[in-house]
Amino acid sequence: MIATDMKDIATRADIELLVNAFYEKVMKDELLAPVFQHIDLPHHLPVLYNFWASVLLGDQSYKSNPFAKHIHLPIDTKHFDRWLSLFTGTVDEHFAGDKAEEAKQRALSIAGIFQHKLGLLK
Numbered sequence: 001m002i003a004t005d006m007k008d009i010a011t012r013a014d015i016e017l018l019v020n021a022f023y024e025k026v027m028k029d030e031l032l033a034p035v036f037q038h039i040d041l042p043h044h045l046p047v048l049y050n051f052w053a054s055v056l057l058g059d060q061s062y063k064s065n066p067f068a069k070h071i072h073l074p075i076d077t078k079h080f081d082r083w084l085s086l087f088t089g090t091v092d093e094h095f096a097g098d099k100a101e102e103a104k105q106r107a108l109s110i111a112g113i114f115q116h117k118l119g120l121l122k
């Protein structure tokens, strides 16, 4: 691990900061923002807090099926590449450590599974 002053992701407050900062970027992104145009963020963001708190902190607050929500979205590999680059950039701007690395790794792996299931990977 590289020595740094930045703290690792450790609490639900950290997860909320990460998700909020990520969505700020998403909503300013010309490729991704249109996909979220009809999403009610005050409802959606707490679902994402639960998702990432379950993945990274193991609190089991997310109990749904994330893939199902992506089946009918107008997205292809371009969108996934951008999503991943914004997510990774957001993690690196705010956190460093094992959980931060795990967050990026899990995002990459889930994005791969989503793209595979959507038939986007040749």
Ligand code: HEM
Binding pocket: 032, 035, 036, 039, 044, 047, 048, 051, 064, 065, 066, 069, 070, 073, 075, 076, 079, 080, 081, 083, 106, 107, 110, 111, 114
């Ligand atoms: C191209 C990349 C992606 C785009 C454009 C995208 C977009 C969206 C949108 C618009 C929703 C709201 C759907 C709805 O409520 O009807 C959503 C939900 C969600 N997304 Fe993504 N997504 C992407 C990739 C990912 C990845 C890689 C992950 C996980 C690492 C993820 C995790 C989730 C979760 C947990 C939800 C909430 C599902 C629920 O309501 O239970 N997304 N996404």
